[in-house]
Each structure stands twice: as C-alpha cells, then as structure tokens.
Amino acid sequence: MNLLKLIGWELDRVKKIYGLLLGVLITIQFGWLAVFLWRNTVLNEEYRREGQSLLVVFHSYLMSTPYILSIGIGLIVMLVFSGWIWYREFWGRGTFMMRLLTLPTKRIQLFISKFITIMMMILGLIAVQWFALVIEYQIFTTWLDGQGIRQQDTFADIRQLDVFSLLYPTSFVNFIIHVMLIAFVVLTIFTFVLVERSLWQRTIFSPLVSIALIGGVLAIPSTIFYVIEQYLFMDELALILVIGFLFSVATLTIIARQYLQKKLSV
Amino acid sequence: MIEVLGVKKRYRKKQVIEDVSFTAQKGEITCLIGLNGTGKSTILKGIMGLTPFDQGTVLVDGKPIDLNRVAFVPDHSTFPIHFTIEQCEAFMRDFYPTFDPKLFARLVDEFKLFPEDKLNELSKGTLAKVNLALGIAQDPDYLLLDEPFSGIDVFSKEQIVELFSSDLMEDRGVLITTHEIEDIEYLVDKAVMLNRGRIAREFDVEDVRFIHGKSIVDVMREEYGA
Amino acid sequence: MIIQFNTRAPVYIQVVDHFKKKMALGELQAGEEMPSRRELATELKINPNTVQKAFKEMEEQQLITTERNRPSRVTTDEHVLKRIRTELVDEAIAVFVESIQELDVTMDELVDKIKRQYGEGNLNDRSTGS
Structure with missing residues (x-):
C-alpha cells in the first residue's frame, strides 16, 4: 500500500x-x-x-x-x-x-x-x-x-x-529488451547516487569513488566478454551477454540496496 | 529506554564522536548538552539511522529502532519548503499509521497555526512549532528534538517550553539537544554532557542540585569553562 | 502562581517550601484540595516528574494526604500545621541571625531596629522567593 x-x-x-x-x-x-x-x-x-x-x-x-x-x-x-x-x-x-x-x-x-x-x-x-x-x-x-x-x-x-x-523496435521481444536496457541505465544512475550520497560525508572525492566502484562492477563482465568473444559462436555470445547483463544488474541492485539501507547519510 | 552503546563516527578526517554511551528513559526528559559542533545532532541522526554510526549500537526498549515509535524533530523543516502545513499533515497521515489528526489539530490550535500557510512563509519560531506539532502528532513513545530553541523568538520559545510540562509529553521519553540550557533548566530530568566526542558527565539534575548545590550551568561551566 | 526558582537548589524542595509557606500563612487551609500535579507542572513550567517528587516528599512529611485516585489534600493534623509554621519561622531566623552576627550588632540595637522597621511596615510579606 x-x-x-x-x-x-x-x-x-x-x-x-x-x-x-x-x-x-x-x-x-x-x-x-x-x-x-x-x-x-x-x-x-x-x-x-x-x-x-x-x-x-x-x-x-x-x-x-x-x-x-x-x-x-x-x-x-x-x-x-x-x-x-x-x-x-x-x-x-x-x-x-x-x-x-x-x-x-x-x-x-x-x-x-x-x-x-x-x-x-x-x-x-x-x-x-x-x-x-x-x-x-x-x-x-x-x-x-x-x-x-x-x-x-x-x-x-x-x-x-x-x-x-x-x-x-519492430518486435515485442526487442521492445522488452530495450525497456530492460533503459531500466539498466536508470539502475546504474540510481546506484551511483546512493553510493555517492553515502560517501559524501567521508570524502570530498565521493563522486569519483562512486564512479570508480560502478565502473569496476560494469568492467568485469565487459572485459570477460571482450577477451573470450573471438572464441565463441553466436549462440554462446548471446548467452554470455545475457549472463553478463544479469550479473551487472544483480551486483548493482545489491550495492544500491546495501547503501540505501545501511550507509546512506543525510 | 533508548540505549546508545559505544557509538563512534568519523567525518572526513575528524573523529566527531569518539566513544559515546548513554541512556534516555521513557517518561523522562533527557538533555544532551554540548557546545556547538560537538556532534549532538550527529548522535540524534545516528539514532534515527540518518547518518549511520561507524561502530556501536542503538537499542530502543531492547530492540532495534522501530520508526513507528520514535519521532525525530530536526531544527529545520523535513518537508519541501513550498509545502503548506496542510500538505505536510496529509503526508504524515498517509504514511504514519500512528499519526493522530486530533492531536495535531489541538497543537495547531494551541500554537495558532494556519494550515494553509506555506512553510517558506513562516518565521523560524513558527516553523519550529510546525515541526514539533508534526512530531508530537506521530504519538511516539520517544521524541528526539534537535535544538528546538535555537534562533527562535522569545514567545515561540515560551510556547514550546510550556509543552514539556503539559500532558502532551506525558509518558513519552524525550531526548533533546541544546546549548541553551537556561530555557529548560527546570524541565530536564537528566543531563548528558558531551565534550570532545565523549560523554563527560551524565547526571540526575535534581541530585546534583541536592548533593552539590549546583545548577546545570554550574556543571557546564566546570566542564566547558576556560 | 509564580515561583522564582533558584537553579542551585533542588526544584522539588523549592516546591515543597512554597507549599509549606502557603499552609503556614493559611492560604491553603487544612483539608483543602491541592492543585493536580499536572496543572501544577504546567503552571510552574517545571518537569511533571519534579512535581511528583515534591508531592511524594510532602506526603512523607505528612503535609498532604492522598487517597487512591483522588486529589491530594492538605493535612487536617493541627500538630503538623503548627510544626510547619514553627519550622519556617525558625529557619528564617536562623538565616537572619547568621548574617546579622557577621555584622557584630548588639542585641539591644538589634531589637530596637527590628521594632522600628516592623512599625514602619518596611518588612513586607514576601510570599514569593526563597
């Protein structure tokens, strides 16, 4: 309610x-x-x-x-x-x-x-x-x-x-994928703000630290993807892409939740 | 009882709260005294989970804080300044199951507030009364008040002071921070003095008067005086 | 009712003293109903717990009696009321004598002066203050 x-x-x-x-x-x-x-x-x-x-x-x-x-x-x-x-x-x-x-x-x-x-x-x-x-x-x-x-x-x-x-997009599946991508961007921004607002009383570099943290999280799946990309077939690539996406979403959500509940500082 | 147990807080490179423990009883008025910038507000915000402590715990009646039972009134508005008093009340009614509109109406009446007034049109004293009315109308067991008298006019101050000896505060535990103890000298049950991020003294005010013949200001002078 | 409190003495004792004076002066009659604790706290702008403590002290000194769920009443015991008056007078004299002794005044001069000042009515009835 x-x-x-x-x-x-x-x-x-x-x-x-x-x-x-x-x-x-x-x-x-x-x-x-x-x-x-x-x-x-x-x-x-x-x-x-x-x-x-x-x-x-x-x-x-x-x-x-x-x-x-x-x-x-x-x-x-x-x-x-x-x-x-x-x-x-x-x-x-x-x-x-x-x-x-x-x-x-x-x-x-x-x-x-x-x-x-x-x-x-x-x-x-x-x-x-x-x-x-x-x-x-x-x-x-x-x-x-x-x-x-x-x-x-x-x-x-x-x-x-x-x-x-x-x-x-021309198909419903594509539409769903696009909405998920938009949601992912919003999630990333939200996570950034929550981390930044948790650190701002600790360090004046909180925006940089926050960007570094989120960049780090997103870099892990991307790096893995680029390294193994050339050894894979299309289907496998798609699967890896999905796994990487889910990993990023899960990690960002966990970070956002943790900072919101335990660390956010007014 | 609110128990603050071994809390610490660092802000940038400064250790604002070194190691603070104290209690505030239900049905009593406990005053957290300290000079400006000694972390009084930080402690209240820490209790409410607004600025988490680095270490230590806070228990309210032996359990983690239940926000239905503890109200926090900072020394500024917690609503967007373009809100009217009515809009603030509507928000409170929506989200606080314990909010008591009758209690609020009574306070609006006593404080002579106009519900259609916008917050940014109010004097600091009137705004303090609005904040306090919203907090009390939550009908909480514990009320945390941050500097309720700082920078407000003498008549608003009088009206607010009168609340503390009225039935509106009955059975509630009140934890109040201030550096102007004179206003509430006769209202306080217990004083907790902060100095350099630690609890310097914690005493029953009447006991100190009885045993040592000292006022709170006397003790403050000993503690903070040059 | 206004009491000018002293910040260095326990407030509850000052409240008790205030009522003792009222009883001694007959402003509060034997058996008369006391104001409620709540009213008193609001009126004096002091902590309700302090008022509670003052009432407890007055009960212990048998100045008032409280039956369950009824307002407290001033005692009807004449002995107690007389004792209050004696106590207050003795206390005041003790304070007075202590300060006058420091000034090295002879008994004759003192009595003389007191008589004169009393006659002129300069010594007003001070029911407030302590």
Missing part, C-alpha cells in the same frame, strides 16, 4: 515539470515542422518558376538540428532527472530525505517508487513521441499533397533511422 502511495506522491511532484518538458518538446517539433513546410513551400514556388520540381523527404525534417535537439533534450532531461529524483531530496540540509528515510516503511520501497516513476516518465515520453511522429507525418503528407509537392518515404521508413529503431 505504501508503495502505491509513494508512487502517487512522486508522480504528483513531477507532474508539472514533466508537463513542461512534454510541452517544450512538442512545441519545438511542431513549430519546426511549420517552419520546415513553409520554407519548402516557398522553395517549391521558386523551383516551379524555374521549371523544376522539388522532392521533399520526411527524413530531412527528422534529421534536422531542431528535431534531433528535441530528442536530445528529452534524453538528457530524463538522464538528469534520474539523478535529480534523489538529489532534490537532499536539498537544503537534507530536508525531505530525512523524512523519507525515517518513514515507517521499508527503504527499498522508496527506491522502487522512484524507479517506477522514472520508468513511467521515460515510457510516457516515448509514447508521446510516437503519437507526435504519427501526427507530424500526417501533417507533412497532407500539406505537401495539398501543395502538389513530391515526397518519397513511407511511415515505415522512419523506423530505419537509428534513433527511431532504438525507440520503436
């Missing part, structure tokens, strides 16, 4: 900034789409006067700086927020963290609630981006058709782009 309440509180606290983030991203994308279409319409007029015809591809909209920027902002904000969701509790002499850590609730529930909150935000962002993409494509084709401007790609081609193939 407390877990649900905690998630409720977390969501309540992020809803404004999250709404703002979505607003900014959508404004950038649709604003830029309007500018993009207008420029091409004007350009098309010039071409027509010179007896040529213009070919516009949806890719060039997606691959343009403002669009990449909007995706980048979303990515960076979510990465930063994965750390900030903890750091903000330490703001001003560790105020709210004191409350949270002295709740008559298992501390791991705090961790889980923050984790779920971040995952919901990220997946929500990806979902909104998908709908935005669909609508952007609709507007794109409708407008260009209306102006009689030639265009080439289909909506399915969009997924050929690296960014979108990552965000929108």
Whole structure:
C-alpha cells in the first residue's frame, strides 16, 4: 500500500515539470515542422518558376538540428532527472530525505517508487513521441499533397533511422529488451547516487569513488566478454551477454540496496 | 529506554564522536548538552539511522529502532519548503499509521497555526512549532528534538517550553539537544554532557542540585569553562 | 502562581517550601484540595516528574494526604500545621541571625531596629522567593 502511495506522491511532484518538458518538446517539433513546410513551400514556388520540381523527404525534417535537439533534450532531461529524483531530496540540509528515510516503511520501497516513476516518465515520453511522429507525418503528407509537392518515404521508413529503431523496435521481444536496457541505465544512475550520497560525508572525492566502484562492477563482465568473444559462436555470445547483463544488474541492485539501507547519510 | 552503546563516527578526517554511551528513559526528559559542533545532532541522526554510526549500537526498549515509535524533530523543516502545513499533515497521515489528526489539530490550535500557510512563509519560531506539532502528532513513545530553541523568538520559545510540562509529553521519553540550557533548566530530568566526542558527565539534575548545590550551568561551566 | 526558582537548589524542595509557606500563612487551609500535579507542572513550567517528587516528599512529611485516585489534600493534623509554621519561622531566623552576627550588632540595637522597621511596615510579606 505504501508503495502505491509513494508512487502517487512522486508522480504528483513531477507532474508539472514533466508537463513542461512534454510541452517544450512538442512545441519545438511542431513549430519546426511549420517552419520546415513553409520554407519548402516557398522553395517549391521558386523551383516551379524555374521549371523544376522539388522532392521533399520526411527524413530531412527528422534529421534536422531542431528535431534531433528535441530528442536530445528529452534524453538528457530524463538522464538528469534520474539523478535529480534523489538529489532534490537532499536539498537544503537534507530536508525531505530525512523524512523519507525515517518513514515507517521499508527503504527499498522508496527506491522502487522512484524507479517506477522514472520508468513511467521515460515510457510516457516515448509514447508521446510516437503519437507526435504519427501526427507530424500526417501533417507533412497532407500539406505537401495539398501543395502538389513530391515526397518519397513511407511511415515505415522512419523506423530505419537509428534513433527511431532504438525507440520503436519492430518486435515485442526487442521492445522488452530495450525497456530492460533503459531500466539498466536508470539502475546504474540510481546506484551511483546512493553510493555517492553515502560517501559524501567521508570524502570530498565521493563522486569519483562512486564512479570508480560502478565502473569496476560494469568492467568485469565487459572485459570477460571482450577477451573470450573471438572464441565463441553466436549462440554462446548471446548467452554470455545475457549472463553478463544479469550479473551487472544483480551486483548493482545489491550495492544500491546495501547503501540505501545501511550507509546512506543525510 | 533508548540505549546508545559505544557509538563512534568519523567525518572526513575528524573523529566527531569518539566513544559515546548513554541512556534516555521513557517518561523522562533527557538533555544532551554540548557546545556547538560537538556532534549532538550527529548522535540524534545516528539514532534515527540518518547518518549511520561507524561502530556501536542503538537499542530502543531492547530492540532495534522501530520508526513507528520514535519521532525525530530536526531544527529545520523535513518537508519541501513550498509545502503548506496542510500538505505536510496529509503526508504524515498517509504514511504514519500512528499519526493522530486530533492531536495535531489541538497543537495547531494551541500554537495558532494556519494550515494553509506555506512553510517558506513562516518565521523560524513558527516553523519550529510546525515541526514539533508534526512530531508530537506521530504519538511516539520517544521524541528526539534537535535544538528546538535555537534562533527562535522569545514567545515561540515560551510556547514550546510550556509543552514539556503539559500532558502532551506525558509518558513519552524525550531526548533533546541544546546549548541553551537556561530555557529548560527546570524541565530536564537528566543531563548528558558531551565534550570532545565523549560523554563527560551524565547526571540526575535534581541530585546534583541536592548533593552539590549546583545548577546545570554550574556543571557546564566546570566542564566547558576556560 | 509564580515561583522564582533558584537553579542551585533542588526544584522539588523549592516546591515543597512554597507549599509549606502557603499552609503556614493559611492560604491553603487544612483539608483543602491541592492543585493536580499536572496543572501544577504546567503552571510552574517545571518537569511533571519534579512535581511528583515534591508531592511524594510532602506526603512523607505528612503535609498532604492522598487517597487512591483522588486529589491530594492538605493535612487536617493541627500538630503538623503548627510544626510547619514553627519550622519556617525558625529557619528564617536562623538565616537572619547568621548574617546579622557577621555584622557584630548588639542585641539591644538589634531589637530596637527590628521594632522600628516592623512599625514602619518596611518588612513586607514576601510570599514569593526563597
């Protein structure tokens, strides 16, 4: 029960900034789409006067700086927020963290609630981006058709782009794998924060020590993988990869749990 | 009874708490006295598990601490400053099964607080009252108070001092840190004096008055005076 | 009720002394109900345990009697009440004599001065302080 309440509180606290983030991203994308279409319409007029015809591809909209920027902002904000969701509790002499850590609730529930909150935000962002993409494509084709401007790609081609193939995998299995990878990144950031916040009263180098510790944990499976990679077949490689991933997840979880329960210092 | 047994704590290169043991009884007011920066707050935070000790144990009635039964009131807010008093109360009600809204309402009334006020709009004295009200309304067996009088106005101080002789504190064990003992000289059952990271003295206040004819300040002067 | 406490003397004894004075002066009558411990602690702004101790001391000195679950009452024993008065007067005189002896005053001069000051009413009734 407390877990649900905690998630409720977390969501309540992020809803404004999250709404703002979505607003900014959508404004950038649709604003830029309007500018993009207008420029091409004007350009098309010039071409027509010179007896040529213009070919516009949806890719060039997606691959343009403002669009990449909007995706980048979303990515960076979510990465930063994965750390900030903890750091903000330490703001001003560790105020709210004191409350949270002295709740008559298992501390791991705090961790889980923050984790779920971040995952919901990220997946929500990806979902909104998908709908935005669909609508952007609709507007794109409708407008260009209306102006009689030639265009080439289909909506399915969009997924050929690296960014979108990552965000929108074509199979359910791939989707699950991608979500797990995202969760892994969040777990790594959470573990970093918990280790750093446990050491900060002990040493001024706590960020470096924390990075070293987590880097060390992740280096073990990676190193083993690169050393034995050349001696293995594909199936074996996949298995080793899975084992390495599970090892990393397990170790990070154990470290995060240990520091959260025994060492975290306000 | 809260038992602090052989705790130690290092901060960066400084050993803040060398080796500290003492007890605080239920139904009594125990005062942890020390000059500024001698680790009083660190001990309270250590008891609550907020800043884990490097060594030693803390037992509450013979068991590891149960956060339903021990409330901690630091000398600053434990809620985001844009929260209103109402929002703080809602949070407490949500997460503390022991939280008593009637008790809170009574304290809000006694302290003349306005529930719709935001924390960042309050004076330090009013904020101290809010923190204390939230802590007491948890209806805990033990109440840990960190410097409840530091830097607050004289009338807030009076109102807070009055609480200690009221029924609101009845049967609770209170552990309070302060460097301004004058405010609570007549309220304290037992004094525990910290000096250089160790317990310098631990005594029954009335006994010292009776046997040695000394006030707490007299003993402090002996201990900390030049 | 305000008591100006002395930080160097046990608070519970100061509370006991305060009540002795009230009894000696008749402000508290024989058999009269005592204030509750809780009220007293709040009023005097002192530790309830201290008040408890003061009441215990007064019970031991037979100044008050307490029946189970009833408010305490001032004793109705005339002997005890007389004894309190004698005790207080003796104590005050002892303090007075000790300090006046240091000043090397003759008995005649002393008696004379006391009579004069009493007559002028300069020696006010001081029910507070100790």
